[in-house]
Amino acid sequence: xxxxxxxxxxxxxxxxxxVATAEEIIEIARKKGVSQTAKEVDVVTTGTFGxxxxxxxxxxIGHSAPRIKLGGGRxxxxxxxxxxxxxxxxxxxxxxxxxxxxxxxxxxxxEFIYGGGHVIEELVARKDxxxxxxxxxxxxxxxxxxxxxINIDKINEAVLFNIRNAYxxxxxxxxxxxxxxxxxxxxxxxxxxxxxxxxxxxLSPLLNDPLYKTIGIGTRxxxxxxxxxVTWHGxxxxxxxxxxxxxxxxxxxxxLAVNGDLKQMxxxxxxxxxxxxxxxxxxxxxxxxxxxxxxxxxxxTLVTDSDIYAPVIDYSExxxxxxxxxxxxxxxxxxxxxxxxxxxxxxPTASLxxxxxxxxxxGILKEWIKKGEFLLTEPxxxxxxxxxxxxxxxxxxxxxx
Amino acid sequence: xxxxRKLVLRFPDRLVDRPIVSRLVKDFDLDFNILKASVTPxxxxxxxxxxxxxxxxxxxxxxxxxxxxVQIQSLSQDVVRNExxxxxxxxxxxxxxxxxxxxxxxxxxxxxxxxxxxxxELCVKACPPRAMDLHF
Numbered sequence: 001x002x003x004x005x006x007x008x009x010x011x012x013x014x015x016x017x018x019v020a021t022a023e024e025i026i027e028i029a030r031k032k033g034v035s036q037t038a039k040e041v042d043v044v045t046t047g048t049f050g051x052x053x054x055x056x057x058x059x060x061i062g063h064s065a066p067r068i069k070l071g072g073g074r075x076x077x078x079x080x081x082x083x084x085x086x087x088x089x090x091x092x093x094x095x096x097x098x099x100x101x102x103x104x105x106x107x108x109x110x111e112f113i114y115g116g117g118h119v120i121e122e123l124v125a126r127k128d129x130x131x132x133x134x135x136x137x138x139x140x141x142x143x144x145x146x147x148x149x150i151n152i153d154k155i156n157e158a159v160l161f162n163i164r165n166a167y168x169x170x171x172x173x174x175x176x177x178x179x180x181x182x183x184x185x186x187x188x189x190x191x192x193x194x195x196x197x198x199x200x201x202x203l204s205p206l207l208n209d210p211l212y213k214t215i216g217i218g219t220r221x222x223x224x225x226x227x228x229x230v231t232w233h234g235x236x237x238x239x240x241x242x243x244x245x246x247x248x249x250x251x252x253x254x255x256l257a258v259n260g261d262l263k264q265m266x267x268x269x270x271x272x273x274x275x276x277x278x279x280x281x282x283x284x285x286x287x288x289x290x291x292x293x294x295x296x297x298x299x300x301t302l303v304t305d306s307d308i309y310a311p312v313i314d315y316s317e318x319x320x321x322x323x324x325x326x327x328x329x330x331x332x333x334x335x336x337x338x339x340x341x342x343x344x345x346x347x348p349t350a351s352l353x354x355x356x357x358x359x360x361x362x363g364i365l366k367e368w369i370k371k372g373e374f375l376l377t378e379p380x381x382x383x384x385x386x387x388x389x390x391x392x393x394x395x396x397x398x399x400x401x
Numbered sequence: 402x403x404x405x406r407k408l409v410l411r412f413p414d415r416l417v418d419r420p421i422v423s424r425l426v427k428d429f430d431l432d433f434n435i436l437k438a439s440v441t442p443x444x445x446x447x448x449x450x451x452x453x454x455x456x457x458x459x460x461x462x463x464x465x466x467x468x469x470x471v472q473i474q475s476l477s478q479d480v481v482r483n484e485x486x487x488x489x490x491x492x493x494x495x496x497x498x499x500x501x502x503x504x505x506x507x508x509x510x511x512x513x514x515x516x517x518x519x520x521x522e523l524c525v526k527a528c529p530p531r532a533m534d535l536h537f
Binding site for chain 2: 049050051109111113186187189193194195196271272273274275276281336338348349350352353355357
């Protein structure tokens with residue numbers, strides 16, 4: 001039994017496709033068996049909603065009269081600095097950028113209440129954004145100052161541009177030291193007082209296609225409440241980590257670079273967030289459909305939280321010092337149960353990724369497909385796979401002089 | 402009948418240097434547990450405490466505080482969750498010292514029980530989307 005993506009798309013167009021979320025499919029296959037389910041179900045939808053710091057957006061704001069060359073100048077959106085090292089009126093806004101006058105961690109832990117992620121959220125919410133720019137002036141671009149409101153509906157392109165999203169698995173953060181620490185994995189209480197994790201587990205896109213057999217470059221996805229595309233593998237993509245028999249990585253592994261038109265996205269799926277003592281970022285909603293072209297592909301989507309293991313890592317010493325020590329491996333079933341046992345100590349757990357929102361995303365994507373509004377794509381090129389030899393390198397420092 | 406309630410007391414500057422709460426014990430046989438206390442730069446006093454005792458005594462004690470000029474507010478109104486902003490991630494759950502946040506096992510939504518809240522404010526800054534608001 002096998003189906004092609006073209007055949008599945010024909011069913012979608014006729015409104016006849018059978019779609020289930022990655023959570024629902026587990027129960028369906030348990031009742032009907034794998035081979036029957038693979039025949040009946042056409043698409044399994046996944047979802048995740050978590051902080052994704054490698055997110056950003058590029059904007060083309062249009063030319064003013066007289067013209068100004070922002071390239072090489074300085075530009076702020078709501079006081080948040082953006083990157084101007086491209087052309088004249090294109091700017092790149094990063095999720096973790098913060099205003100020059102933010103107190104940062106001068107009084108530790110800093111609050112980081114407003115940054116690039118919040119600007120993206122407000123832009124998508126169609127709020128006016130204050131743009132303040134200075135430039136050096138040229139014969140063809142004479143203007144040196146520009147202060148204006150901009151709005152997403154009035155500028156040319158506004159594109160979400162994320163270089164590493166949808167991490168395939170992630171570490172569980174604990175703190176072995178004797179004082180509270182403030183990390184990108186949240187506030188960690190001393191002596192393993194809590195453990196924070198960040199993955200949708202059985203609903204997470206790349207954990208349902210662990211060997212990247214359907215998700216590749218060109219895959220159409222749910223991104224920020226609208227439609228986006230996988231445009232490359234994510235930076236730090238690391239397929240060669242240890243894996244369970246089911247192919248599921250036991251460490252952070254694959255990642256995706258994604259793009260999409262910001263103008264059709266929604267602020268509830270692109271939320272500016274603040275990590276105490278760490279920085280500000282963007283929490284992104286992302287969902288990927290998996291075409292059930294064979295029993296093998298279905299089998300991968302049947303993964304449950306108890307089949308997925310994550311490493312417990314000390315963020316007071318091992319992580320900052322880049323030591324590869326793993327304290328323990330725990331399953332997402334244990335993590336989601338509210339406590340894990342490490343070194344014979346019971347530790348309460350909390351998630352930074354929202355499971356209810358991941359369920360909602362997989363549900364929305366399912367509805368889009370059932371209504372015939374969202375067609376699946378054939379990847380134009382695969383992501384670097386397990387046997388590619390592709391790895392994530394650490395920086396080898398070399399003295400300059 | 403015994404009662405126990407968490408209260409926010411505001412002392413105007415003219416009362417800050419007077420012993421008041423101790424009278425609740427001496428004159429009204431009430432018990433108190435201070436959860437938080439501060440004096441602002443404008444010298445207004447703020448005291449968050451749990452007050453318990455017999456209903457009749459409790460009412461008399463509250464009357465005494467009101468007559469003295471202390472403003473009383475019940476505590477549960479003070480930390481409020483902005484439902485539109487909350488993403489139900491769960492970052493607050495292990496931060497709260499009194500277990501006011503719990504996960505609904507059915508749908509993994511985060512529930513906030515404001516009767517358990519002691520207004521320590523730890524969740525306010527630990528919440529990534531900043532959904533917990535303070536309302537004094």
